[in-house]
Amino acid sequence: MSMGNAVGQTRRVLILGGTGDARALAARLVAAGHEVTSSLAGRTQAPLLPQGAVRIGGFGGAEGLASYLSDNAIDMLVDATHPFAATISANAVHAATRAQVPLLRLERPLWTRPDGAVWIGAADMDQAAAALPVGARVLLTIGRQELAPFFPRTGCTIFARMIEVPPDLPPGWTIIAERGPFTVPDEIALLRRHAITHLVSKNSGGDQAAAKLEAAAHLSIPVIMVARPLLPPAPTVASVAEVCESIARIFRTG
Numbered sequence: 001m002s003m004g005n006a007v008g009q010t011r012r013v014l015i016l017g018g019t020g021d022a023r024a025l026a027a028r029l030v031a032a033g034h035e036v037t038s039s040l041a042g043r044t045q046a047p048l049l050p051q052g053a054v055r056i057g058g059f060g061g062a063e064g065l066a067s068y069l070s071d072n073a074i075d076m077l078v079d080a081t082h083p084f085a086a087t088i089s090a091n092a093v094h095a096a097t098r099a100q101v102p103l104l105r106l107e108r109p110l111w112t113r114p115d116g117a118v119w120i121g122a123a124d125m126d127q128a129a130a131a132l133p134v135g136a137r138v139l140l141t142i143g144r145q146e147l148a149p150f151f152p153r154t155g156c157t158i159f160a161r162m163i164e165v166p167p168d169l170p171p172g173w174t175i176i177a178e179r180g181p182f183t184v185p186d187e188i189a190l191l192r193r194h195a196i197t198h199l200v201s202k203n204s205g206g207d208q209a210a211a212k213l214e215a216a217a218h219l220s221i222p223v224i225m226v227a228r229p230l231l232p233p234a235p236t237v238a239s240v241a242e243v244c245e246s247i248a249r250i251f252r253t254g
């Protein structure tokens with residue numbers, strides 16, 4: 001366990017990050033005097049870096065993460081990864097148990113359908129790809145890692161927005177390389193510019209990417225909404241503020 005300092009007892013917190021919430025959390029915990037390390041997978045070449053220390057790259061599965069927790073005398077593990085990052089979240093549960101380190105998951109609330117919007121639910125990307133009718137002009141807003149189920153879709157015109165563009169995308173796709181957040185007017189303009197008829201989205205939740213849903217509702221464009229993957233149970237809170245409160249409580253009583 002780490003030593004005390006001027007602001008009280010300093011604790012070592014490892015944040016599994018890669019999200020805006022994780023960056024906001026790192027800033028709050030650094031300001032509270034904790035020793036914070038954020039972990040990024042290393043997927044993006046120019047990531048937005050959080051305050052505090054940063055480590056980049058995989059741990060080598062749950063066992064590797066458990067060793068990291070023990071070797072670095074981590075007092076608290078916070079899983080603030082994206083809700084679709086299912087492998088690292090499962091690893092966090094197993095590693096925390098193995099290393100006997102308390103785990104808290106930050107899971108932002110699901111998006112809910114705005115009044116009047118048309119949402120078509122899909123359990124996964126395969127279902128989402130199958131739900132697109134022939135002739136659709138589709139905007140994919142699902143990142144770049146799960147595009148493969150859409151590759152064989154002929155008969156649709158595909159526009160795909162992502163931060164960094166992978167090689168070997170199908171010819172004929174239009175790539176929009178942009179990083180959000182976007183405003184509702186921006187999103188309406190984009191949907192109109194490309195005469196989009198269908199939007200594909202993960203149910204990521206949060207404020208940063210929600211404008212596209214309002215824009216789609218405004219233009220009566222159906223949204224194929226992909227459900228979140230199931231995660232093993234873990235103590236969970238829904239906001240950065242709640243993580244800070246829980247950590248303060250755990251460290252007071254721990």
Ligand code: NAP
Nearest residue numbers: 017018039040041058059060061081082084085086087088
């Ligand atoms: P994933 O499928 O759950 O994880 C695959 C592997 O990547 C993990 O087993 C782990 O490797 C490594 N990894 C993932 N997140 C890590 C982290 N924060 N720090 C260190 N290693 C990590 O994850 P993913 O869906 O590829 O997401 C990767 C990162 O991008 C996450 O940090 C996530 O927050 C962020 N992100 C994901 C999405 C999305 O839609 N999936 C969207 C926005 C941001 P080892 O087993 O070797 O430890």
